[in-house]
Structures are given as C-alpha cells and as structure tokens.
Amino acid sequence: MAHGVRKGCVLSPVLFAAVLESAMRTWRAQVGDVGWDIVPSAQRLCELRFADDILLLARSAAEVAQMLDALVVELATAGLVLNPGKTMVLTTVAGPPPQLQTPAGLTLRVLPPEEAHKWLGRKLCFSPEHRTMEETTMRIRAGMGAFWARSSLFCHRGAPVSLRMRLFHATVTQIVCYAAGTKALPTAEARALDASYRKCLRKMAGLPAACDWRRPWHQILHDANARAELLAQTAGVRAWSDECAARMWRRAGKVARMPADRWARALLDWDPSAGLRRRNGHWVAPAGRAALLREAPCLARRAGRPHLKWQDAISLFWAVLGEQQRWQDVACDVTRWEQLEPLFLTSRHRN
Numbered sequence: 001m002a003h004g005v006r007k008g009c010v011l012s013p014v015l016f017a018a019v020l021e022s023a024m025r026t027w028r029a030q031v032g033d034v035g036w037d038i039v040p041s042a043q044r045l046c047e048l049r050f051a052d053d054i055l056l057l058a059r060s061a062a063e064v065a066q067m068l069d070a071l072v073v074e075l076a077t078a079g080l081v082l083n084p085g086k087t088m089v090l091t092t093v094a095g096p097p098p099q100l101q102t103p104a105g106l107t108l109r110v111l112p113p114e115e116a117h118k119w120l121g122r123k124l125c126f127s128p129e130h131r132t133m134e135e136t137t138m139r140i141r142a143g144m145g146a147f148w149a150r151s152s153l154f155c156h157r158g159a160p161v162s163l164r165m166r167l168f169h170a171t172v173t174q175i176v177c178y179a180a181g182t183k184a185l186p187t188a189e190a191r192a193l194d195a196s197y198r199k200c201l202r203k204m205a206g207l208p209a210a211c212d213w214r215r216p217w218h219q220i221l222h223d224a225n226a227r228a229e230l231l232a233q234t235a236g237v238r239a240w241s242d243e244c245a246a247r248m249w250r251r252a253g254k255v256a257r258m259p260a261d262r263w264a265r266a267l268l269d270w271d272p273s274a275g276l277r278r279r280n281g282h283w284v285a286p287a288g289r290a291a292l293l294r295e296a297p298c299l300a301r302r303a304g305r306p307h308l309k310w311q312d313a314i315s316l317f318w319a320v321l322g323e324q325q326r327w328q329d330v331a332c333d334v335t336r337w338e339q340l341e342p343l344f345l346t347s348r349h350r351n
Contacts, residue, residue, distance in 0.1 A: 181251030
C-alpha cells in the first residue's frame with residue numbers, strides 16, 4: 001500500500017481492523033497455551049478487543065510479560081505501536097509491585113486491586129470489596145451531571161411532568177444503567193441508585209402546593225417521594241435499581257440462548273475457583289487441580305461470606321419459585337422468560 005486514506009474516510013476503521021486482526025492471529029499462534037481454559041477442548045480465553053482497546057487475560061505476572069513482549073513485536077511488524085503510558089496492569093494479588101517489567105524491557109504501571117481503571121466506559125476493579133461500587137458511583141455521578149446540565153428542561157413547569165419524566169428516562173436513566181445487565185447489584189448499591197433517582201424525581205415533580213411545612217422534615221420528604229414515584233409510575237418510568245435488574249434479567253436470557261461455544265454462555269457453567277479451599281494455611285484442591293493451584297493460588301475461596309456473583313439474584317429467585325428446570329433451560333423460551341420478568345422484579349422488593 002503506497003498511499004494512506006483521507007481523514008474521516010470510511011475505509012480507515014476497516015483497514016485498521018483487518019491489520020490488527022492479522023497481527024493478533026499471528027500473536028495468538030506464538031504465545032500458545034496462555035489465558036484461561038473456559039471451554040474444554042477449545043481455545044483459551046486470553047484477550048478481549050474492541051477496536052484498538054485490547055484486554056489481555058493471564059494467570060500470572062510471568063505469563064502477562066510473555067504475552068506483552070510477543071504482542072509488541074507483532075504490532076511493530078504491522079506498523080502499530082503499543083503505548084506504555086496508556087497500558088495498565090490489573091491484578092488480584094494483594095500488595096503487588098508498583099511496576100511490571102517484561103524481559104524485553106517494557107515497563108508498565110501495576111494498579112493495586114482496590115484501584116479501578118476505566119475501559120470501554122466501565123470501571124474495572126479486581127477487588128471484591130470495591131468491584132461493583134466503583135462502577136455504580138461513576139454511573140451515579142455521570143447521571144446526576146447529565147441531569148443538572150439539562151435541569152432547565154427537566155424542571156420546566158410549562159411542560160407536562162409525564163413528558164419531562166419520559167425525557168429523563170430516555171436520557172439520564174440510560175447513562176446510569178449503561179451495561180447494567182453485566183454486573184451484580186448488591187443491596188447497598190441499589191439503595192444508592194434509588195436515593196439519587198428519587199432526588200431527581202422530587203426536583204422534577206416539586207412539592208404539592210398544600211404542603212404543611214410545620215410537619216417534621218422526614219414526613220414532608222416521605223410524602224414528596226411518594227408523590228414523585230406515583231407520577232413516575234404513571235409515566236411508565238422505573239426506578240434505577242429496577243431498570244438495572246430488568247436489564248440483568250434480559251441479559252441472562254440472551255446469554256442462556258447463545259450457542260454453547262460462545263464465551264459468555266460458557267462462563268455460566270465455569271467455576272473459576274475450581275473447588276479450591278484454604279485449610280490449615282495450605283491450599284487444598286480436588287484431584288487433578290494441583291497444577292492449576294500452583295499456577296494461580298489466588299483462585300482459592302477466601303474465608304468469610306462469598307461475594308455476590310452476577311447470577312446469584314436469579315438463582316435465589318429460581319429457588320423461591322420452585323421450578324424443576326434450570327433457569328438456563330427455561331430462558332430458551334423467550335415468551336416464558338418475558339412473563340417471569342415482573343415476578344423477578346417484585347421478588348427483589350420482598351427480599
């Protein structure tokens with residue numbers, strides 16, 4: 001190719017994707033047996049890509065160093081350059097070193113598990129204590145920022161409140177609930193979402209004209225919340241926590257209907273802990289898991305109550321429902337799955 005393309009040409013992303021795909025295929029053949037064995041007798045999961053944003057998945061620091069050195073060589077062959085300043089290393093290891101240096105001399109910053117890094121609009125954090133709260137806090141801030149930036153529209157008394165609330169749902173709610181179907185929603189985060197949601201509703205609905213200001217403030221606030229939520233229900237607007245739960249329910253149905261060889265579908269049946277437990281200061285694994293334990297001892301189950309997983313809310317609802325079939329099998333029936341969605345949302349409030 002002797003000439004490039006003009007700025008804004010539609011061929012530019014197509015050519016870039018083709019060149020990057022060729023380089024990544026060669027890189028994958030060179031690195032060999034790296035990444036995570038999700039599907040038996042299938043290719044390991046070692047990288048996720050969206051355009052030029054690449055996420056490498058490794059089981060140890062030595063493995064990620066090997067993958068990075070090979071990737072730099074293959075990208076250079078294709079005329080591409082890896083930017084070390086924009087490349088971060090996330091780890092689950094407690095107290096990691098501040099930097100990772102590869103054998104080829106590439107130096108990258110290592111983020112502690114409690115720190116988060118933004119990737120494709122999401123906050124990635126490998127600490128179970130901060131994993132979901134980082135993302136929820138970022139979404140609330142983004143949503144509230146969008147609300148106050150357009151508050152003159154949302155709070156305009158000349159427009160019907162139902163119309164303003166539908167506009168609120170079409171704009172602010174979409175920002176807050178972006179990709180909500182892919183993450184678990186603990187109770188504390190659901191309360192934080194709904195508290196911010198009610199604050200926006202009160203601003204749009206306002207207080208009733210006959211409000212008795214001599215009453216205690218918490219009673220006035222309770223009545224204002226009830227009035228605003230009633231107006232929102234009339235307009236067909238759901239609370240942010242309910243919207244997140246509904247999106248998770250639909251996402252679960254979509255994943256369950258995927259072919260068995262898709263990564264998202266295979267992860268439903270994958271057990272990353274592999275049954276590993278710590279006993280008397282030693283990592284204990286079932287037969288056949290010793291090699292995995294030596295490679296990645298961080299997979300062992302930690303002491304204490306297990307953290308909330310993505311499908312725990314659906315599994316709990318399924319146990320209460322008393323269905324004989326697995327929810328993954330029932331989800332293949334689209335009509336039946338859609339009929340169960342209101343029951344799932346109602347059960348969240350009961351629990």
